[in-house]
Amino acid sequence: MSSNVVQLSGPQWRGPDLQELVAKAAFGDQDAFGRLYDAVAGPVFGLVRRVLRDPAQSEEVTQEVMLDLWRNASRYQPERGEVLPWVLTMAHRRAVDRVRSAQAAADREQKVAARSHAPVFDEVAEQVEGRLEREQVRRCLKSLTELQRESVTLAYYRGYSYPQVAELLALPLGTVKTRMRDGLIRLRDCLGVGT
Secondary structure (H helix, E strand, O other): OOOOOOOOOHHHOOOOOHHHHHHHHHOOOHHHHHHHHHHHHHHHHHHHHHHHOOHHHHHHHHHHHHHHHHHHHHHOOHHHOOHHHHHHHHHHHHHHHHHHHHHHHHHHHHHHHHHHHHHHHHHHHHHHHHHHHHHHHHHHHHOOOHHHHHHHHHHHHOOOOHHHHHHHHOOOHHHHHHHHHHHHHHHHHHHOOOO
16 A cells, blocks of 8 residues: 555544544533534535535535534434434435525525516506407497487496486487487497307
């Protein structure tokens, strides 16, 4: 073996016993947790940074993982595996949760933005449709006789009653009613209503 290779096992590796530190931390030993923190924070940050890519968020998630480690040290089961892989699994889960949370927030914002823009299109369509209908009504009104057009305009656009229309046009009420009925029938036919 060459002298440039560092061997991480055997007599040359003198790192802290992570299982012992976790066991002590589980009983509230802050000094043991401090040493555990120093031993695993770097690998945790590296893993989280690879998942999140954002340094600030990676620091936040690393701190959350380390807090979880302090709170859940008593849940570590040595028979299920080594400490570092257990901690890195917690870190990976936490980082993936952060990515999913950010994606869900972005999706919600996109849906809200899409919904807030939809009424603009409906409003435009409604305005165009209203304008076309008004043009068609104007065209059909022009097809009525002068007396029919005046009677319909006074009653339906100005809000006058039939007797008031008769008085304004100086015509008998029966004549106004007949002209209005005939005018409305012609309008209905012209507009294609009821066909």
